Amino acid sequence: MTMLRFFLIFLFTATTAFLANAQDLTEIRQRMKERRPHLEQLRQQQLAGENNQGYVTALKELDAEAKKIVDQENADRKGMYTAFAAKFNQSLEQAAQSGAKLFQQEAGSGTMVQTKEGEWKKK
Numbered sequence: 001m002t003m004l005r006f007f008l009i010f011l012f013t014a015t016t017a018f019l020a021n022a023q024d025l026t027e028i029r030q031r032m033k034e035r036r037p038h039l040e041q042l043r044q045q046q047l048a049g050e051n052n053q054g055y056v057t058a059l060k061e062l063d064a065e066a067k068k069i070v071d072q073e074n075a076d077r078k079g080m081y082t083a084f085a086a087k088f089n090q091s092l093e094q095a096a097q098s099g100a101k102l103f104q105q106e107a108g109s110g111t112m113v114q115t116k117e118g119e120w121k122k123k
Contacts, residue, residue: 025083028076038069040108049112049120050104054081054096059112059120 039056042048048070051057055074062070077099078092085095104113104123111123 024079028079031072032076035069035073038066039073042066042069043108043111046110046112046122049114050100050107052100052104052114052116052118053093054098054100054103057114 039048042056042062043050047058047060047062047066048056049059055077056070058067058070077096081092081095081099084090084098085092088095107113107123109123112120113123114120
């Protein structure tokens with residue numbers, strides 16, 4: 001099991017009680033799963049990359065549909081990080097930093113990732 005999958009499974013099971021509605025977390029997981037192929041395509045085309053803050057960043061001008069996908073992914077990640085932060089008494093930023101490491105580790109070859117120093121490099 002990859003670290004990202006472990007993180008996501010753990011996050012989804014451990015934080016349900018901290019969400020206003022348990023269905024919210026299930027819906028986030030489903031939306032992220034459905035977006036995964038679209039995000040991977042954007043990453044492989046180097047239109048988007050994994051930043052050092054735990055979110056997806058547009059690297060070039062995106063069409064409306066691609067921008068919507070990136071925005072929705074980031075909104076769902078923020079929801080995950082918020083739940084994770086509450087569960088482990090962390091700030092949102094700390095939780096997002098943990099997520100950044102995992103998403104970058106799990107990113108496919110050729111994905112642009114942002115270093116701690118803010119530089120973008122091809123994985």
